Amino acid sequence: xxxxxxxxxxxxxxxxxxxxxxxxxxxxxxxxxxxxxxxxxxxxxxxxxxxxxxxxxxxxxxxxxxxxxxxxxxxxxxxxxxxxxxxxxxxxxxxxxxxxxxxxxxxxxxxxxxxxxxxxxxxxx
Ligand SMILES: *[C@@H]1O[C@H](CO)[C@@H](O)[C@H](O)[C@H]1NC(C)=O
Numbered sequence: 845x846x847x848x849x850x851x852x853x854x855x856x857x858x859x860x861x862x863x864x865x866x867x868x869x870x871x872x873x874x875x876x877x878x879x880x881x882x883x884x885x886x887x888x889x890x891x892x893x894x895x896x897x898x899x900x901x902x903x904x905x906x907x908x909x910x911x912x913x914x915x916x917x918x919x920x921x922x923x924x925x926x927x928x929x930x931x932x933x934x935x936x937x938x939x940x941x942x943x944x945x946x947x948x949x950x951x952x953x954x955x956x957x958x959x960x961x962x963x964x965x966x967x968x969x
Pocket of ligand 1: 863864904906957
């Protein structure tokens with residue numbers, strides 16, 4: 845019950861909290877979208893990945909030395925996974941990179957599932 849209350853309080857904070865998503869709210873979203881246990885990776889694995897990649901900044905965009913960009917909470921790369929209309933992309937996730945910045949996280953989660961399903965799993969990050 846205490847955890848639930850903390851979660852609900854955090855949820856209210858996240859609305860005006862800017863780009864940084866609360867860890868507890870994030871955990872809930874990832875769980876709802878069935879990432880807990882997906883391809884053998886636990887919820888803590890996914891939270892750890894999100895923290896290392898973006899520090900929970902859902903709108904993070906980072907340019908790489910090769911001219912490609914990494915997008916969103918999981919810092920998904922434009923060269924392989926999404927189209928940013930700026931550089932060549934394989935676009936394996938069939939989406940605009942901008943969708944990976946949507947605070948509902950649905951596109952990021954969808955694409956992350958595709959990435960982690962490939963050979964190497966989470967080592968693809
Ligand atoms: C989140 O990322 C965006 C884009 O990279 C950046 O402009 C913003 O300052 C970041 N927010 C925080 C709180 O670091």
